[in-house]
Amino acid sequence: MGSCVAPVSLLARNRPICAFRLPRSALYLCVMDRLIITGGRKLNGTIAVSGAKNSALKLMAASLLTNEPLTLSNMPNLADTRFLSQLLGVLGVEVFWPKGDSECRLNAAELTSTIAPYEQVRKMRASFNVLGPMLARYGHATVSLPGGCAIGARPVDLHLKALEALGADLKVEEGYVKAAAIHGLKGAQIVFPFVSVGATEHAMLAATLAKGETVLENAAREPEIADLADCLNKMGAKVSGAGTATVRIEGVERLNGTQHAVMADRIETGTYAMAAAAAGGDVVLEGAPVAALGAMIAAMKEAGVKVDSDEAAATIRIRRNGLALNAVNINTQPYPGFPTDLQAQFMALMSLADGTSIIRETIFENRFMHAPELSRLGADIQVRGQEAVVQGVAGLKGAPVMATDLRASVSLVIAGLAAEGETEISRIYHLDRGFERLEEKLTGCGADIKRLSDTEE
Ligand code: EPZ
Numbered sequence: 001m002g003s004c005v006a007p008v009s010l011l012a013r014n015r016p017i018c019a020f021r022l023p024r025s026a027l028y029l030c031v032m033d034r035l036i037i038t039g040g041r042k043l044n045g046t047i048a049v050s051g052a053k054n055s056a057l058k059l060m061a062a063s064l065l066t067n068e069p070l071t072l073s074n075m076p077n078l079a080d081t082r083f084l085s086q087l088l089g090v091l092g093v094e095v096f097w098p099k100g101d102s103e104c105r106l107n108a109a110e111l112t113s114t115i116a117p118y119e120q121v122r123k124m125r126a127s128f129n130v131l132g133p134m135l136a137r138y139g140h141a142t143v144s145l146p147g148g149c150a151i152g153a154r155p156v157d158l159h160l161k162a163l164e165a166l167g168a169d170l171k172v173e174e175g176y177v178k179a180a181a182i183h184g185l186k187g188a189q190i191v192f193p194f195v196s197v198g199a200t201e202h203a204m205l206a207a208t209l210a211k212g213e214t215v216l217e218n219a220a221r222e223p224e225i226a227d228l229a230d231c232l233n234k235m236g237a238k239v240s241g242a243g244t245a246t247v248r249i250e251g252v253e254r255l256n257g258t259q260h261a262v263m264a265d266r267i268e269t270g271t272y273a274m275a276a277a278a279a280g281g282d283v284v285l286e287g288a289p290v291a292a293l294g295a296m297i298a299a300m301k302e303a304g305v306k307v308d309s310d311e312a313a314a315t316i317r318i319r320r321n322g323l324a325l326n327a328v329n330i331n332t333q334p335y336p337g338f339p340t341d342l343q344a345q346f347m348a349l350m351s352l353a354d355g356t357s358i359i360r361e362t363i364f365e366n367r368f369m370h371a372p373e374l375s376r377l378g379a380d381i382q383v384r385g386q387e388a389v390v391q392g393v394a395g396l397k398g399a400p401v402m403a404t405d406l407r408a409s410v411s412l413v414i415a416g417l418a419a420e421g422e423t424e425i426s427r428i429y430h431l432d433r434g435f436e437r438l439e440e441k442l443t444g445c446g447a448d449i450k451r452l453s454d455t456e457e
Helices: 053-065 079-091 125-138 157-165 196-207 223-234 265-279 288-302 342-351 370-374 406-418 429-434 438-443
Strands: 005-007 019-020 027-032 033-037 045-050 070-073 095-097 104-107 140-144 170-171 176-180 189-191 213-217 236-238 246-250 258-261 281-286 306-310 313-318 356-360 379-382 388-390 400-402 422-426 448-454
Touching: 005 313, 033 313, 033 406, 045 265, 045 438, 053 070, 053 104, 053 125, 053 196, 053 223, 079 095, 079 104, 079 125, 079 379, 079 429, 095 125, 125 140, 125 157, 125 176, 125 196, 157 189, 157 196, 170 288, 170 429, 196 223, 196 246, 223 236, 223 258, 246 448, 265 281, 265 288, 265 313, 265 342, 265 406, 265 438, 281 438, 342 356, 342 370, 342 388, 342 406, 370 406, 406 422, 406 429, 406 438, 406 448, 438 448
Parallel strands: 045 281, 070 258, 189 213, 400 422
Antiparallel strands: 005 027, 019 027, 033 422, 033 448, 070 104, 095 104, 140 176, 170 176, 213 246, 236 246, 281 313, 306 313, 356 388, 379 388
């Protein structure tokens, strides 16, 4: 629910609103927007890719490591990034980020608090990543446990074990992690039992200011980790091996401010690639992180979609005109495997394939909530545990559906664009968490997609 919650002052005056909750300090309001898509139109044109949400969030947390300003460009204007900037503000970070601007200046010269409250952390899990940087710089921090979410339980045990290995004294009390390292953090060897993006990033952030060397083994290799390491190194950190399974961090005494451009969003790129393939047409994705999308490009080519990628020009051209789609099986995997964050979108595409595809989700235990919603549009999908069997159909038909999480929501957009007739998607605040100017980008390619505001209690 986090991203539908906004203080009164942030809401436009003429939008219908409803009070659904009254927290202690302020009247909060909930705007429930819907998308109406009239499908069946081919997409033709160019889409500029935005900065990556999942990189931006960790880069913002890095601002806590220094008393000098960190300026991030290519920042995506999203509910999640705006939300984290509010939490940083609560901690005393000066945030200069005009609405709609792609440059954000964060100055954590002096924190006024090292406590990240439940109200904020529960709404967005990535907020938990403020723990390590505050602990590393100040020797203490208290951060609410994030709790589970729609796609799975998502514990933070690996984050906590990594901080403990770095010498933190941790107590979990009343839903909060209270962390202390009175004499500072110390470098350590940390072997992750399985790959975790968040725990790798969290350990990396904290280890930059630890005494001595930290070695992370079985580290996640996602491109966002290399982006974070690049920024940290510009800040004076000594991180090597990011993007491989072994990351080394030589601790330094202090970090400085810097400027850094957030990498392009590989998940947004893959999403629009699949939208173009499902609806048909000819779309060029500009500013695309081509090298980070190998598994997606391979799966699309196997499906019979024409994909022309140019790494030097940072473009991917997607074409599909009338040709049938081949059914393709995928397993989601940590990078460089097929990303879980594109699984729902690929399922929407495969629902139109010629044949049966098997989609296995191996990262999260409950990430098929889009399947029954896609079925409302006529898709034939049977979910058996961690596997979805998608029997392709000749066409989809518009229907009212409900968004359940960020990537599930956008899979419904893809299906709606390809479907005949009108699709109404409710609860789209999930979409606003991770897709910048989605309607504008799709309308620019000829889609018929409108946002309506509504109220809900
Ligand atoms: C990041 O989540 C992304 N979020 C997710 O994107 C993405 O799906 C995921 O990585 C995998 O690529 C952000 O970067 C903000 P993990 P993260 O730690 O770091 C389990 C989106 O849609 N685990 O790699 O939380 C966990 O439950 C989001 O943009 C533990 O058991 O993912 C999961 O099953 C959704 N204990 C698996 O590991 C831990 O301490 C991988 O999670 C940590 C994780």
